[in-house]
Amino acid sequence: MSWLRQRSKVDLIGGALVALLGIGAVIQGSTYSIGTLARMGPGFFPVALGWILIGLGILIALNADPVAEEDLEHDISRDPADWRGWGMIILGLIAFIIIGRWGGLAPATFALVLISAMGERDQKLVHAVALALGVTVVGALIFSWGLQLQFPLFRWG
Incomplete structure (x- = not known):
């Protein structure tokens, strides 16, 4: 669990949100007919895009930059929202x-x-x-x- 604290929270949260959006697209797209590659149904694109988003979210989270010790004290939640x-x-x-x-x-x-x-x-x-x-x-x-x-x-x- 210590590796989580030493990774960029922004990248971890961003990756998790992208993957969560992908999971939602897969779940919603699965309610439609998916079809085949030759005859794609209305659910094909959302499901395919959802799986791509899940993969990208995982890659973003895994590639989160390590945070230096002095940056650990700077909490991004203290920055004002835009x-x-x-x-x-x-x-x-x-x-x-x-x-x-x-x-x-x-x-x-x-x-x-x-x-x-x-x-x-x-x-x-x-x-x-x-x-x-x-x-x-x-x-x-x-x-x-x-x-x-x-x-x-x-x-x-």
């Missing part, structure tokens, strides 16, 4: 849901990325707009044109 970042990400998700319903995929994606990017304190507006435009174009190409997702790019009214 509420601006959390708030902007949540606000971006809410904006995506609302704008996506009435505006379409392109404006919803743009709003999501722009608002979420502004959660970083050093972010410049021009860089956030450029990032939002780039992600919107790539997302439109992948989801609308490539995968033919039934989510209109623009919705008027």
